[in-house]
Amino acid sequence: MSFKKEPGYRHGSPLRTGVLLCNLGTPEAPTAPALRRYLAEFLSDPRVVEIPRLVWMVILHGIILRVRPAKSAAKYATVWLKEGSPLKVWTERQAKLLQGLLGERGHQLQVRHAMRYGQPSIASQLDAFKAEGVTRILVLPAYPQYSGATTGSVIDAVARWALQTRHVPELRFINRYHDDPAHIRALADSVRRHWTTHGQGDKLVMSFHGMPERTLHLGDPYHCECLKTGRLLAQALGLREDQYLVSFQSRFGKAKWLEPYTEPTLRQLAATGLKSVDLVCPGFSADCLETLEEIAQEAKEAFETSGGQRFSYIPCLNDDPQGMRALAELAERHLQGWPTKDMPDAAGLQAQADRARRLGASA
Numbered sequence: 482m483s484f485k486k487e488p489g490y491r492h493g494s495p496l497r498t499g500v501l502l503c504n505l506g507t508p509e510a511p512t513a514p515a516l517r518r519y520l521a522e523f524l525s526d527p528r529v530v531e532i533p534r535l536v537w538m539v540i541l542h543g544i545i546l547r548v549r550p551a552k553s554a555a556k557y558a559t560v561w562l563k564e565g566s567p568l569k570v571w572t573e574r575q576a577k578l579l580q581g582l583l584g585e586r587g588h589q590l591q592v593r594h595a596m597r598y599g600q601p602s603i604a605s606q607l608d609a610f611k612a613e614g615v616t617r618i619l620v621l622p623a624y625p626q627y628s629g630a631t632t633g634s635v636i637d638a639v640a641r642w643a644l645q646t647r648h649v650p651e652l653r654f655i656n657r658y659h660d661d662p663a664h665i666r667a668l669a670d671s672v673r674r675h676w677t678t679h680g681q682g683d684k685l686v687m688s689f690h691g692m693p694e695r696t697l698h699l700g701d702p703y704h705c706e707c708l709k710t711g712r713l714l715a716q717a718l719g720l721r722e723d724q725y726l727v728s729f730q731s732r733f734g735k736a737k738w739l740e741p742y743t744e745p746t747l748r749q750l751a752a753t754g755l756k757s758v759d760l761v762c763p764g765f766s767a768d769c770l771e772t773l774e775e776i777a778q779e780a781k782e783a784f785e786t787s788g789g790q791r792f793s794y795i796p797c798l799n800d801d802p803q804g805m806r807a808l809a810e811l812a813e814r815h816l817q818g819w820p821t822k823d824m825p826d827a828a829g830l831q832a833q834a835d836r837a838r839r840l841g842a843s844a
């Protein structure tokens with residue numbers, strides 16, 4: 482086993498703290514080659530597709546990576562922004578805002594963002610932290626609900642990096658915030674604001690990304706955490722049981738995924754006479770292909786061509802100030818015990834380092 486080259490150890494180096502905001506990752510461009518690279522990395526993760534490796538590699542490389550990249554690229558092209566993929570744009574912005582909010586609260590630390598698939602990779606950002614002398618890292622996966630495929634996979638990437646690192650920083654992980662009261666309040670207020678501007682529909686559909694149903698039976702808490710977020714959000718909004726429902730989108734492949742599926746549910750609601758729905762995606766911390774294309778375009782069309790009259794998509798929290806404050810408070814709670822406040826300034830640190838060097842030399 483060989484380790485990465487380590488910056489030389491220096492006595493009295495200050496103990497710096499970093500926060501790593503991680504999201505899924507997104508292609509570099511809305512083109513078939515960029516999608517092929519992205520999907521090859523994403524779909525090769527055994528946390529994401531849990532079928533025997535050899536069989537899956539044949540299907541992935543023989544069929545999926547030949548067909549899906551072009552189709553997905555066309556979908557990305559419909560939501561692409563001047564600055565790039567929406568997921569990238571929002572994640573970068575969230576990291577900057579988090580840096581500012583934690584700074585305002587007196588924390589002296591560095592916030593970076595990373596993508597589990599694509600760039601900037603988790604390993605490259607952890608390397609950057611080390612180069613800056615960071616010795617304590619709080620990892621914040623931007624997934625409110627834990628699932629092995631998402632949060633678990635971020636932990637894998639950090640662990641893989643740690644395996645190659647001689648001097649491993651102190652590490653902490655935020656595994657979930659699906660029932661965090663400030664997060665639920667931020668979601669509820671964003672829904673209320675939407676209703677004030679656009680009017681309230683007959684039903685609120687809360688659509689979460691799906692997972693293969695078998696992962697629920699194998700012990701993944703994701704399904705339960707989605708239902709809890711849904712229940713808490715409905716309570717915060719004062720909704721009766723018949724005024725909301727939780728559904729699951731983005732099914733991939735032929736296996737049974739968590740039900741009810743979002744699009745067939747919307748068609749059924751429309752067919753049985755429901756005229757207007759609002760749809761929110763509380764499992765996504767930022768708008769992305771799955772919300773902007775699959776929901777705000779495709780699901781809307783499905784509802785409206787099945788007899789529905791009004792489909793209103795409620796954006797994700799993105800850079801919502803209340804949502805960002807909830808994230809900053811969450812990070813702050815998990816930073817407890819790490820001295821990020823009242824740290825000595827540069828001159829003080831130099832004096833500390835000089836003292837430690839003198840002591841080291843006389844020892």
Ligand SMILES: C=CC1=C(C)c2cc3[nH]c(cc4nc(cc5[nH]c(cc1n2)c(C)c5CCC(=O)O)C(CCC(=O)O)=C4C)c(C)c3C=C
Pocket residue numbers: 505506507508520524529530549553566568624628630631690691692693703731733764765768769770771
């Ligand atoms: C193949 C199985 C997949 C599992 C399991 C899965 C779980 C999962 N994904 C998210 C969040 C996102 N997924 C996104 C895109 C996306 N997801 C899959 C497949 C699985 N996801 C694919 C193939 C894609 C790519 C797009 C496509 O070709 O359809 C995104 C959007 C990324 C973007 O660039 O905008 C997000 C976010 C969660 C939360 C989750 C399990 C809980």
Ligand SMILES: [Fe+2]
Pocket residue numbers: 690731
């Ligand atoms: Fe996904």
Ligand SMILES: [Fe+2]
Pocket residue numbers: 731770771775
């Ligand atoms: Fe999708």
